[in-house]
Structure formats: structure tokens, C-alpha cells
Amino acid sequence: MAIAKILISGPFGSGKTTLIKHVSDEQFSGNDVPTTGVLAQFKSMTTVGMDFGILNIDDDLDVHLFGTPGQSRFNFMWKILSKGALGAIILVDTASDRALAEAQDMVKTWTELTDFPLVIGATKQDFPEAISLEALAEVLDSNDIPMFAVDARQREDNRMLVMALLQEILLSEQDHNEVDLLEL
């Protein structure tokens, strides 16, 4: 049985738990406990430990989805988790300054740690205080990392992010000398 690993990363409260729930056959969430300290004003409960989901593909392949802890004190785990992963999705709450600052560190760390494909899901784009995708790309210094505006509560959007990551893996591996096939 082969196991493919996909990482779902993002600052505190960005929707990792929901995304994993939406694309897994089985989900094992870390315990949700009341948030304490300064973060309690943003979210009443948070995940302690790690979210984990399994998606059964066929008899020979399972996908393991790891929700990497949002708080920066868990950064040490990223390197361990990234080993052998197919790629990562980073969820960012675009209406929160705090989340943007955390996401900035995350993108920097992930791009330094790995060379696997990344996809960014920008959430809360419909909030008046949300920054534009253009501004987000600048803040995150994300260069050519694909970025989508998504509603983290929507199953379809979450599925699309995972599919986008897989599509990136497929298309980045192929030979791009096919321009002549697209003559107008």
C-alpha cells in the first residue's frame, strides 16, 4: 500500500480542519479545546495537536492529509511533515492582519524548506477589510504560487484547492513543448 502525503497549512483559524473534513473518507481531528490568551478573541475553540485525514484511492494507494498546526510555535514540525509530501495548500485569512503576518512566515518557510508545489487559498475575500489578491501576493512574496479566492466553508472550493494542487503536480512534470498544438 503506497501512501501519498498532502499538507494543509495555514495560520490559526484559517479553515484547515474543514478542508480536511471535506476531502477525506476518515478524519481524525486533534482535540478541540477552548482557545486561551490573546487568540481567544478570534476563535472560541482551536485544534490541539494535528488534524489528520485519510482518503482511500484504491487498493494500492491512500492519501494522508495533515493539517499542520497553525500556531508558529509548532514550526519545528513542518520540516518533518514535508518529507515525502506531494505538495501543500496554504490557507490564508485575507481579512486578518495577524493571519497575514503568520502566513508570510509560512510561505517563506515552505518555499525555503521544499521544492514541492504549493497552492494558496485566500479566504474571506468578500469581507470589506480583506486585502486584494494582488496585495496578498505582495505581502506573502508568493511570486508564481497559484492563488485562489475561496470560501473555506464550501466543500466545492476546498475540493478545488486539492485538485488544483494535484493538477499543478501533473502539469509541472510534463514537457511544455506543445505550443504548436495550440496554433490559432
Add this chain to the structure above:
Amino acid sequence: MPSQKQISTGLKHINLLRKALVGKHAITIDFEGMEWSGQVSLSEGMFDSNDRTIPCLTNAFSLPVFRYSWQAPSQTSSLPFTELLEPKLAFYRALMGIDLDEQRLINYQIAFSKLPPVHIKAGALFRLNMEDMKHYKILYHMGLTEKGADMSEYLNVLSHPLLLRRIRIVLTCYCLGQLIPVNNIKETTKMSMAKRILTRIRKMG
């Protein structure tokens, strides 16, 4: 890509632009229309950032091009630009607020509708506004299916503003090399795993 002059029939100059961008050629392209002419220079997949580039691109996309010619240096793969302009930014600026007359719009619709089914390589098209992003995502979703995105289906809309919006999106993706013909994907071992997962998630509906 040797230097040449061409009489343009239709959208061949768009092909040239795409090939130069995707192939990261060093090239200078001169365009000539009825009452306008312009020039863009490209090197290593970037535009020369001068005052002429954006107006020239806008004209080349929105007005008939009667003649175009190009010059490519034979010995060097780069041109000495003082400032570089990213293609995605150039396209955003050139296409922002652009209008196309009915005939031009139909020309694009017909030409793009003839493309084979494609997958979309997600680019950092972050400069799209919310409404453009919505329509980009529709195209992207179509590209995530096994059969790929059918351009004739995507562009089969009646409203002029909507068709214009979608043409802008397709034109950008096309020129930036983000449309990948479905049947041309040569599967490697690493891709097989991703492909199987993708197939499974497609079925999750």
C-alpha cells in the same frame, strides 16, 4: 526564431507573442494596423518596460493588425533592458478596461473555440478582480475534469460584457502558456499517483 515579415490574417500575431513568451525568446516585434503601429520587446519571458509596451499590446489585442515583423538576435538569448515588466502585469494593464467590437470579439471566440480541450496551469493571475476571478475559476474547474476545458463551451455566452470578460481571461491564459492540451500529457511515474488521486476526488462530488 529568425527575423521575418508577415501579413497578418487573423490572430497569427497572438501566436507569435505566445511563442515568444513561452519559449522565453529574445525578440522585438513590430505591429502595424490601419492607423497605428507599435513595438514590444521581450527577453527571457519578460517585456521591456517602456512607455510603448502597454499601448502597443492594447492595440494588438483590440485592433486589426495588418502586418507584423520580428527581429531576434542570433547570438544572444537576452536583450539589454533597463527595466523588466512581468507578462502577467503587462497583460493586466493592457487588457484592463479594453473593449472589443463585435466582430473582433467573434473572431476571438471562433479562434479560441477551435483549440483542443485543455487543462489550465494555474498562474498567479492575482490581479483579477473578484468578478474576473469568478469566471477564471469556472474555466479552471472545467480544466480540472478528465476531458479538460472545452473552449467552445466556455465561450458560448451571449452577453457581450460576459464574452469580453471570458475572452480576456482566455487570451491571458493562452499567451502566458497556461493552457495545456489534454492529450499531450505524458505521464511519468510521479504523475501517476497525482492522477489517481485527482480522479478519485473528481468522483467525490
